Structures are given as C-alpha cells and as structure tokens.
Amino acid sequence: MSRDARARVRDDTRLKLVWAGTALLTEKSFAGTGIEEVLQAAGVPRGSFYHFFPSKEAFGVAVIDNYGAYFDRKLDRLLQDGALSPLARVARYVEEAARGIERFACTRGCLAGNLSQELGAHSDVFKPRLEAIFAGWERRIADCLREAIGEGALAAAVDPDTAAEMFWYGFEGALMRAKLDRSAEPLRRFGRYFLETLGRPAKPRSRSKRRAREVQP
C-alpha cells in the first residue's frame, strides 16, 4: 500500500470507531459502554483502539467533538432555511428530531445530554466541550427567534436568548421522557407547547400572521 492508501485506511478505522461510539453513547452510559463493544460495533480488529486513542476518556472527547460537529451542521441546515418562516423552522427541527428518534425505536437520546447527566459534574475534560456544544445550539435557536421578532411574528418583549435556553432544557427533558415512553410524542408535545407559549405580538402584521399559522398545531 502507498503511504496515502495507508493514511486513508487509518482515518477510516478511526472514523468507524468514533461513529460507533457516537451511536452507542446516545443509547447507553459512558460507564456502561465497553471498548470491546465499540470495536465490535465498528467491525474493527481488536487492539486497534489504543492505536488511535490513548484512553477511553480521549475516545469520549473524540465522540463528543464528532457529535457536536454533526449536530451543528444539521441545525444550520434546518434553522437557516429561508424557505420557511423562522418559527416554522423551529417546528420543523422538532419534527425532524422526533422522526429521527423514531427511526431507532426511541432508544437513542441526546449524546450531549446523556454525558452531561452522567459526567458533567465530574469530568473537567468533558465539561467545557459539552458547554460549548450547548452554547452553540442556544445561539442557533436564539438567532431564529431574533429573526421572528424582527419580522413581527414574535413580540418584541420576548428575550430570544432566554427562550432559546429554555427550548433546549425542555427539549432535553422531553427527549429523556421519549426514551422512557419509547415514543416521540413527548418531543412533539414539547415543540407545540414551546411555540404556543412564546409571546405573540398584540397585533401581528399580516405577513407574520400568515406565517405564524404554519407552526400552530
């Protein structure tokens, strides 16, 4: 094999391990996920793990970074889609998330949420990474809400940063419940409630009025 071909195989093996870990850690705890299990899920030969990652913690960091980057791309795609009104984009994101968990029989939750719950208070290596992920998610929802305020679809009194923070709290809680109930309905109910309780303008302009209807249940 040429040097380039070897490098490709190396990158490919590392990526397989990281994606296998990403899938496993949306379902199970970090403590409950064994390296053996990751190797098996990735279909990668034994012994290669420590070639790529000095420790299980270093692997966890790579998985968090991978999940963060994947999710940022997804949020940008859905929340910056100019074809829909800003509030309809939020509603669509929730619906996509609901369908996403249904594809895995609602056994998968949010990796960042799971790891925050399990290790947030204990790991100084994971903590700043998880916080950066949530900050990016909040910023993206806040930008969308700010756009809705600018268009007159939300009352000017709505604080987009606080509302975005609350969006993710509710979303994470609903996701936890979806896992327990093995149903995506908690997520859908949360999405409707969040959008319904956001402050509407007293007298919406006609354009925003029409658009606002798109996200009503």
Place this chain on the structure above:
Amino acid sequence: MSRDARARVRDDTRLKLVWAGTALLTEKSFAGTGIEEVLQAAGVPRGSFYHFFPSKEAFGVAVIDNYGAYFDRKLDRLLQDGALSPLARVARYVEEAARGIERFACTRGCLAGNLSQELGAHSDVFKPRLEAIFAGWERRIADCLREAIGEGALAAAVDPDTAAEMFWYGFEGALMRAKLDRSAEPLRRFGRYFLETLGRPAKPRSRSKRRAREVQP
C-alpha cells in the same frame, strides 16, 4: 439479641444500603455505581448486600421506590401548603430544589431522570416504576395549576395537565444543565420562565392579581 432487635438491625442495614444507593444514583450512572461503593458509602459489612438484594437490579428497584416515596412526600408538603398561592408554591418548590442541589455543590441530579436517560429504554423492570413516578409528579403540579385556574390567577384556557408535563421536561433539562454548569441558576431561570409564560387571565380578579405578584421575579 431478641428476634425484634435482630429484625430492627436487619431493617436498618437494608435502609442504609438503600439511602446510600439513592445518594450515589443521583450523581452517577447505574452502570458506573459498583456494589462495593454502595457498601462502603453505607458503612455496611461486605457480603450483606446479597442477603438483602438478589441482584443489582433488585437493589435499583428498591432505590427507585425509596426515591419516589421520598419525593412524593416532599412535593405534597410544598405543593399543598395553603399558606401560599398555588403559583407561589410552584415557585417555592423550584427554589427549594435549587437550594437542595447547591447543598451538594450541584453534583446531584434527579435520580428518576438519570435512570430514565440511562436505562429507561432498556429495562422493563425500571420503566413502569419510573413512569409511575413521573405521572405522580405531573399530577401534583397539575393539581396546583388547576387550583390557580380556579382562583383566576391563570387563564381558564391553560391546560394544567400539559403545562405540568412541560414543567417536568423543563425542570429535568435545567437540572441536567445545572449539573454541567455546577450552578443552580439554570433551575431558577427555568422556574421564572415557566411561570411567566403560563397564560395569565386577561383581567385578573384583584385577589389573584395580588397573589400573582408573589411569583414574579
């Protein structure tokens, strides 16, 4: 020792194990909590664990039941306190929860939330117990909101059951974040947002108007 004294020691040892497990499982995952660790935290001699619990899962069930009963008592005490308006009781519960986690440097979360996240989708033994706990918590908040509607402090259009469900989603998400941030402020911000976005009546009666102010930030 008499038969009664022996029974007391036995009950006492079992209780020590259950409470030690309760504290540990608010902080750590079920998979990451070893039986050895529980014994050590309880100050109970090695070997006594399997005398009381046939398996780690059976121990988990006892811990969940203990946590559920403890929390129900706490919620009843705070949410049925007639000295405060119904909405002020909800605000006070959130503040008590915030202080509660501050006492443990925000390292402890919600045991029912943690276990739902970790094992909800995987354990048929834990699932119905966790669902029953959440149903009881939702009922208690819904009762409070129903009382607020009856007093005119909330709009009649508010659906107390849906709002109560959303209260716990947001509460669990905020608690997860509190653990990550090592601060109780996410919980306090959630409590304020939840109460502020509940539908207020268009023209509150004077009594409820006065009372509504109690819970404003």
